[in-house]
Amino acid sequence: MIQLLLDNRDLFITGFLHTILLFVLAGLGALVLGTLLAAMRVSPVPALRLLGTGYVTIFRNTPLTLVFFFFAFAYPRLELVDVSFFTRAVLALAMYTAAFVCEVVRSGINTVDVGQFEASRALGFTFSQTLTTIVVPQAIRSVVPPMTSVLNSLLKNTTIAAGFSVLEAGQITPALSERGAPLLIGMFWIAVGFGILVVPLTATQRALEKRWSVAR
Amino acid sequence: MSAPATADPPMIRMVGVHKHFGSLHVLRDINLDVARGEVVVVLGPSGSGKSTLCRSINRLEPIDEGRIEIDGTPLPEEGRALARLRADVGMVFQQFNLFAHKTIAENVELAPVRVRRISRPDAHAAAMQLLTRVGISDQADKYPAQLSGGQQQRAAIARALAMRPKVMLFDEPTSALDPEMVQEVLDVMTALAREGMTMLVVTHEMGFARRAAHRVVFMSDGEIVEDSAPDQFFTAPRSERAKDFLGKILTH
Numbered sequence: 001m002i003q004l005l006l007d008n009r010d011l012f013i014t015g016f017l018h019t020i021l022l023f024v025l026a027g028l029g030a031l032v033l034g035t036l037l038a039a040m041r042v043s044p045v046p047a048l049r050l051l052g053t054g055y056v057t058i059f060r061n062t063p064l065t066l067v068f069f070f071f072a073f074a075y076p077r078l079e080l081v082d083v084s085f086f087t088r089a090v091l092a093l094a095m096y097t098a099a100f101v102c103e104v105v106r107s108g109i110n111t112v113d114v115g116q117f118e119a120s121r122a123l124g125f126t127f128s129q130t131l132t133t134i135v136v137p138q139a140i141r142s143v144v145p146p147m148t149s150v151l152n153s154l155l156k157n158t159t160i161a162a163g164f165s166v167l168e169a170g171q172i173t174p175a176l177s178e179r180g181a182p183l184l185i186g187m188f189w190i191a192v193g194f195g196i197l198v199v200p201l202t203a204t205q206r207a208l209e210k211r212w213s214v215a216r
Numbered sequence: 217m218s219a220p221a222t223a224d225p226p227m228i229r230m231v232g233v234h235k236h237f238g239s240l241h242v243l244r245d246i247n248l249d250v251a252r253g254e255v256v257v258v259l260g261p262s263g264s265g266k267s268t269l270c271r272s273i274n275r276l277e278p279i280d281e282g283r284i285e286i287d288g289t290p291l292p293e294e295g296r297a298l299a300r301l302r303a304d305v306g307m308v309f310q311q312f313n314l315f316a317h318k319t320i321a322e323n324v325e326l327a328p329v330r331v332r333r334i335s336r337p338d339a340h341a342a343a344m345q346l347l348t349r350v351g352i353s354d355q356a357d358k359y360p361a362q363l364s365g366g367q368q369q370r371a372a373i374a375r376a377l378a379m380r381p382k383v384m385l386f387d388e389p390t391s392a393l394d395p396e397m398v399q400e401v402l403d404v405m406t407a408l409a410r411e412g413m414t415m416l417v418v419t420h421e422m423g424f425a426r427r428a429a430h431r432v433v434f435m436s437d438g439e440i441v442e443d444s445a446p447d448q449f450f451t452a453p454r455s456e457r458a459k460d461f462l463g464k465i466l467t468h
């Protein structure tokens with residue numbers, strides 16, 4: 001079993017490195033975009049609220065493969081900036097995941113007592129200051145477990161990029177079969193790889209929960 | 217106590233203010249002036265609209281009709297102008313509403329640094345001074361949840377004062393406190409009144425109204441029913457509703 005891993009280490013290393021890169025870039029993008037969307041959805045400006053709600057409705061209800069199809073086939077026809085498959089995969093994952101991040105952040109915002117908003121507004125903070133200084137730092141504490149789940153899904157969703165010519169961990173199996181290697185063992189090692197990737201996520205969740213349960 | 221002599225305009229002016237919650241008419245034609253340096257206590261049974269009146273002054277409750285001015289400036293709609301005006305109006309809440317994720321000192325410094333753009337060391341020094349003044353400087357590095365209710369409310373008063381407000385609004389500041397903690401908060405408020413702060417106080421504390429108020433405003437069913445000096449209000453109320461209210465609270 002180990003022999004298969006060693007013989008094809010080039011495949012496994014490139015595959016998982018791309019998976020990690022996809023995950024980190026799409027994750028950061030989704031966190032930033034999702035938090036902005038959540039801010040829009042709770043803002044006092046009706047147009048922003050509508051925009052945020054529209055985005056979430058569209059992206060949350062579209063299968064991820066369809067989002068990938070859009071970026072793989074429809075995007076080039078729009079004749080915008082020409083970008084690599086990898087970048088398009090990051091965009092597809094980030095935009096899709098942002099909808100879920102938005103809803104997690106928003107539910108976190110809803111757990112913050114309305115008195116915190118009022119006190120902040122009464123002191124003269126603007127809406128964005130209220131969100132960034134008072135509300136989101138408190139909301140984050142209650143969203144650590146569901147946010148970890150969202151990022152977990154993102155990690156697994158990166159495999160869909162395999163179907164669109166991005167060499168990541170999901171591409172390892174088909175590549176192995178071309179080399180005539182036993183598939184079952186290959187899949188076993190891929191599962192182990194993902195298992196290892198999840199560990200730092202879960203560890204981060206534990207650490208954050210522990211830290212914030214004390215400092216309150 | 218008589219109201220100090222004043223120059224125009226009044227610190228708070230409400231003219232023909234109406235407010236509805238759905239079909240409930242919670243403020244009915246409110247007309248009220250509070251002069252600079254004046255302490256006005258708003259009394260009334262629960263549901264009389266006194267909290268809503270207090271909260272409408274810095275637009276935590278938008279009104280449906282009428283006009284509100286702070287120091288001669290009409291209350292702006294949402295946006296930066298409103299935030300600027302709110303910075304000049306201190307507010308103390310029934311539930312304290314201290315920022316749960318910040319220490320007591322940070323609670324007091326935050327708005328001066330972020331809104332007034334005062335340097336952090338200066339803001340910290342001012343915060344410690346205020347915390348000393350309200351008697352909780354030894355609690356500066358604790359989180360709100362580690363303090364008693366009375367200490368939290370005194371911290372909230374310090375937080376509001378840190379903005380050097382022109383006027384202070386108190387929305388039932390002692391109603392959520394255990395009885396033994398009421399006095400420490402009232403003492404801070406009384407001292408503030410003596411120093412000449414303009415205050416509008418919604419409360420059930422009759423002792424404070426007698427001692428510290430220049431005027432008592434009595435509300436019932438969304439209306440201002442009486443507006444008189446404390447002595448006159450407590451000894452010779454004019455309206456039946458005020459007599460009824462005083463009868464209920466002064467007998468026990």
